[in-house]
Amino acid sequence: MPDTPTANDLPNAPAAERNFEPILAALRVEFVGCRRVLEIGSGTGQHAAGFAAAMPWLEWQPSEMPGQLESIRLWQAASSLPNLSDPLEIDVASASVPAGYDAGFSANTAHIMSEYHVERLFRLMGRALYPAGVFCLYGPFTEAGRFSTESNRQFDERLRLGDPKMGIRAIERVDEFAERAGLSRRRRYAMPGNNLLLVFERAA
Ligand SMILES: C[S@@+](CC[C@H](N)C(=O)[O-])C[C@H]1O[C@@H](n2cnc3c(N)ncnc32)[C@H](O)[C@@H]1O
Structure with a gap:
């Protein structure tokens, strides 16, 4: 059994550290009446640990692709929070969907997954959430065919060069996937770094 890690030994994603506070400010509003x-x-699990600590009324269920849970377990062990659950192995492409949640969250995933997987992410949320449940999706998006900044356009180019299935998604396409899954976009928060936090609600 390894020793419990200290905060300094834990895997750290600088982007997740930078965007933590602005995302938390929006989630405190959106998840105020939620439970699960x-x-x-x-990813690393640092968002899960940080958000579970900052919003103790929530039971936070982290998940990652099969075989990629180790870092989340390290953050969980280091934080030892009663409201942070053991991570689940979830690939959005898989058919089995956990249910019984009134809130969903995903950060910086839509441009890393293929567009097919983004559609599956919405389908999963459509089934995992109770009616009136909310899903908050954070990341960069294009609107009306435009990148918010030149740096986002260059980021998109780099992503697609590395893997043609990756890329910054069009907000209109994301809304379409949401509607097909029974979710509608209700709100949006402008975030630092030209990112957005989109809030979808499952039909009541
Ligand atoms: C850029 S990282 C973001 C991690 C974390 N949410 C954050 O904000 O730091 C993108 C994450 O999407 C996950 N991912 C990619 N494809 C996925 C899929 N098909 N199902 C579930 N997760 C996936 C990757 O494993 C990776 O952890």
Whole structure:
């Protein structure tokens, strides 16, 4: 059994550290009346640990692709929070969907997954959430065919050069996937770094 890690030993994604506070400010509003949150693509797990600590009324359920849970487990062990659940293995492409959540969250995943997988992410949320449940999706998006900045356009170019299936998604396409899954976009928050936090609600 390894020793419990200290904060300094934990895997750290600088982007997740930078965007933590602005995302938290929006989630405090959106998740105020919620109880159970399902996070998709938790990455290092630092968001899950930080959000669970900052919003103790929530039961936070992190998840990651099969075989990629180790970092989340390290953050969980270091934080030892009663409201941070053991991570689940979830690939949005898989058919089995956990249910019983009134909130969903995913950060910086839509441009990393293929567009097909983004559609599956919405389908998953459409089934995992109770009616009137909310899903908050954070990341960069294009609107009306335009990148918000030249740096986002260059980022998109780099992503697609590395893997043609990756890329910054059009907000209109994302809204279409949401509608097909029974979710509608209700609100949007402008975030630092030209990112957005989009809030979808499952039909009541
Ligand atoms: C850029 S990272 C973001 C991680 C974390 N949410 C954050 O903000 O730091 C993108 C994440 O999406 C996850 N991901 C990619 N494809 C996925 C899929 N098909 N199902 C679930 N997660 C996926 C990756 O494993 C990775 O952790």
